[in-house]
Amino acid sequence: xxxxxxxxxxxxxxxxxxxxxxxxxxxxxxxLEAEIPTTPMTVNLGPSHPAMHGTVRLTVTLDGETIVxxxxxxxxxxxxxxxxSENSTWHQVLPYTDRLxxxxxxxxxxxxxxxxxxxxxxxxxxxxxxxxxxxxxxxxICDHLTxxxxxxxxxxxxxxxxxxxxxxxxLWDRISELCGARVTVSWTRIGGVATDTPPGWEQRVRxxxxxxxxxxxxxxxxxxxxxxxxxRTRNVGVISGDEAIDWGxxxxxxxxxxxxxxxxxxxPYSVYDRxxxxxxxxxxxxxxxxxxxxxxxxxQSHRIVxxxxxxMPPGPIIIDDWRYALPPKKDxxxxxxxxxxxxxxxxxGIPVPAGEVYVYTEGANGELGFHIVSNGKGKPYxxxxxxxGLPILSALPRLIKGHAVADLIPIFDSxxxxxxxxxx
Amino acid sequence: xxQALIDLVREKFPEAVVSSHSHRGDDVVxxxxxxxxxxxxxxxxxxxxxxxxxxxxxxxxxxTYRSEMSGGAALASIEVPAYDVQNKPKVEPRYxxxxxxxxxxxxxxxxxxxxxxxxxxxxxxxxxxxRTADWWERYVYDMFGFExxxxxxxxxxxxxxxxxxxxxxxxxxxxxxxxxxxxxDFPDLVRGPGPGPGGAGVPMSQTHVGRENVDPSTYD
Numbered sequence: 001x002x003x004x005x006x007x008x009x010x011x012x013x014x015x016x017x018x019x020x021x022x023x024x025x026x027x028x029x030x031x032l033e034a035e036i037p038t039t040p041m042t043v044n045l046g047p048s049h050p051a052m053h054g055t056v057r058l059t060v061t062l063d064g065e066t067i068v069x070x071x072x073x074x075x076x077x078x079x080x081x082x083x084x085s086e087n088s089t090w091h092q093v094l095p096y097t098d099r100l101x102x103x104x105x106x107x108x109x110x111x112x113x114x115x116x117x118x119x120x121x122x123x124x125x126x127x128x129x130x131x132x133x134x135x136x137x138x139x140x141i142c143d144h145l146t147x148x149x150x151x152x153x154x155x156x157x158x159x160x161x162x163x164x165x166x167x168x169x170x171l172w173d174r175i176s177e178l179c180g181a182r183v184t185v186s187w188t189r190i191g192g193v194a195t196d197t198p199p200g201w202e203q204r205v206r207x208x209x210x211x212x213x214x215x216x217x218x219x220x221x222x223x224x225x226x227x228x229x230x231x232r233t234r235n236v237g238v239i240s241g242d243e244a245i246d247w248g249x250x251x252x253x254x255x256x257x258x259x260x261x262x263x264x265x266x267x268p269y270s271v272y273d274r275x276x277x278x279x280x281x282x283x284x285x286x287x288x289x290x291x292x293x294x295x296x297x298x299x300q301s302h303r304i305v306x307x308x309x310x311x312m313p314p315g316p317i318i319i320d321d322w323r324y325a326l327p328p329k330k331d332x333x334x335x336x337x338x339x340x341x342x343x344x345x346x347x348x349g350i351p352v353p354a355g356e357v358y359v360y361t362e363g364a365n366g367e368l369g370f371h372i373v374s375n376g377k378g379k380p381y382x383x384x385x386x387x388x389g390l391p392i393l394s395a396l397p398r399l400i401k402g403h404a405v406a407d408l409i410p411i412f413d414s415x416x417x418x419x420x421x422x423x424x
Numbered sequence: 425x426x427q428a429l430i431d432l433v434r435e436k437f438p439e440a441v442v443s444s445h446s447h448r449g450d451d452v453v454x455x456x457x458x459x460x461x462x463x464x465x466x467x468x469x470x471x472x473x474x475x476x477x478x479x480x481x482x483x484x485x486x487x488t489y490r491s492e493m494s495g496g497a498a499l500a501s502i503e504v505p506a507y508d509v510q511n512k513p514k515v516e517p518r519y520x521x522x523x524x525x526x527x528x529x530x531x532x533x534x535x536x537x538x539x540x541x542x543x544x545x546x547x548x549x550x551x552x553x554x555r556t557a558d559w560w561e562r563y564v565y566d567m568f569g570f571e572x573x574x575x576x577x578x579x580x581x582x583x584x585x586x587x588x589x590x591x592x593x594x595x596x597x598x599x600x601x602x603x604x605x606x607x608x609d610f611p612d613l614v615r616g617p618g619p620g621p622g623g624a625g626v627p628m629s630q631t632h633v634g635r636e637n638v639d640p641s642t643y644d
Contacts, residue, residue: 371482
């Protein structure tokens with residue numbers, strides 16, 4: 001078979017059943033109302049596409065410009081989080097949780113460690129609680145900035161992306177000063193956190209926050225009342241509150257539909273009950289509401305960060321119980337008890353009592369849950385994670401059906417799917 | 425959080441409940457598999473319970489739960505060997521499926537659980553009650569191989585279709601490797617038809633076709 005023949009054969013197989021011409025024969029082909037004969041076309045979007053934020057493949061069936069059907073296919077980024085965790089000690093799981101939602105890793109660290117502490121029945125020190133909330137809210141701002149910047153970038157507003165990245169870098173610098181890493185922080189520990197704030201850190205956060213808020217306001221001014229932006233996002237990807245709950249939505253995507261559910265308010269954990277903040281709610285559940293809600297949440301997180309800095313008491317950052325927390329190095333090298341505690345913790349792991357818990361915290365994109373089973377040994381028996389993005393991504397076909405292909409990208413941006421947590 | 429939900433389920437379905445307990449604030453009720461759909465249907469639609477949000481469906485394999493393999497005498501830093509299914513006693517019922525339900529209006533949660541014996545892995549699907557159950561059940565099927573009867577599209581979610589075995593079962597070794605995936609015989613608009621049977625230039629990976637006749641333990 002010659003080369004052109006093979007091409008022709010491939011072409012006929014790829015677009016079968018070109019039909020519709022018979023029905024058009026009655027029409028005047030020169031009439032303006034005449035239908036243009038079209039056949040549904042199947043287009044692959046991703047997995048390697050810069051707008052797919054990671055590695056999701058969408059098989060989209062198009063009728064002209066309209067999306068008839070979309071089938072998401074995930075798993076290209078699957079790294080076996082659960083299986084790896086089952087073969088690591090309780091603390092060795094921490095670095096894996098960094099890589100779930102890699103834009104706000106401190107929130108994942110906190111969520112997982114709270115699960116282990118719930119199994120043990122342990123309460124971290126007060127300063128550690130404040131530090132977790134502080135770090136978590138800074139991470140939440142970073143996550144929302146990333147989402148907002150990406151929406152702007154992919155709708156052609158490149159400046160917005162640059163502003164968001166500048167603000168995010170300022171905060172990530174503070175996080176790297178606090179934890180020693182920008183993204184893969186592994187910062188929390190059972191009963192506390194790994195490192196205390198370095199000298200002068202609080203002041204540096206106070207100094208950089210005005211610039212972050214200035215940039216956020218700049219983004220707000222550029223997009224929120226922008227005619228082009230509103231036209232592209234208003235009434236696009238609409239979902240009602242009841243339907244969103246049915247699809248398992250949580251977080252900003254659910255609150256954009258007007259459903260008031262935020263774990264920080266519904267079941268306050270850590271020190272969120274001492275914080276004064278509000279939960280912004282949307283009304284229409286469209287792409288625009290999801291965007292505005294994130295801008296508003298950045299402001300609320302900013303309030304929480306300031307309150308944390310104000311209220312944070314001095315004191316130990318980790319509990320003084322050597323069954324669960326590593327002893328200070330002075331004791332490890334200076335006393336036999338310290339050496340023994342260190343050895344047993346590292347070699348045998350922490351004896352977490354047997355049991356099964358589901359622990360849930362408010363991640364940046366919704367409820368981050370961990371279903372943890374322990375059999376009383378040094379390793380988790382089973383861990384399964386509820387990434388907030390997974391149920392939301394499963395509803396993507398529902399959100400984009402009937403819209404033009406150009407609306408796909410803003411809708412996909414506004415749900416802020418993070419590949420790491422969805423594909424585990 | 426409270427015993428009220430468990431009491432309500434026990435009162436409504438005295439036959440269905442196998443056991444129930446509360447641990448660390450989590451309420452758990454284990455129901456019979458035949459009654460799973462009606463219990464969850466009641467919990468979802470009754471205004472008293474109103475558990476409209478399905479948070480997650482999780483699977484648990486209890487094969488090594490009580491054995492020495494998963495810690496204890498063995499040091500935590502040493503990798504756990506896979507469970508020797510031939511020479512070790514079977515644990516029955518081996519599997520559990522846990523449905524974590526939550527009510528946004530009433531702020532209470534309940535975990536409904538079913539137990540499965542390893543010779544019968546059928547679970548009724550709840551996709552008719554929750555849309556989000558679609559992907560969660562696909563996930564659990566992917567990882568554990570439970571057959572959710574009535575699911576519209578029970579295919580693997582995270583792993584690829586050619587994957588052999590179910591990775592989160594405890595007898596699946598951590599370092600087990602899989603065969604290469606053969607190139608699909610798929611017509612390509614640019615390159616022409618794929619290699620096909622007997623076609624020239626069959627890639628190396630094609631030589632593994634026919635894996636269904638290969639004993640999975642031999643290519644570990």
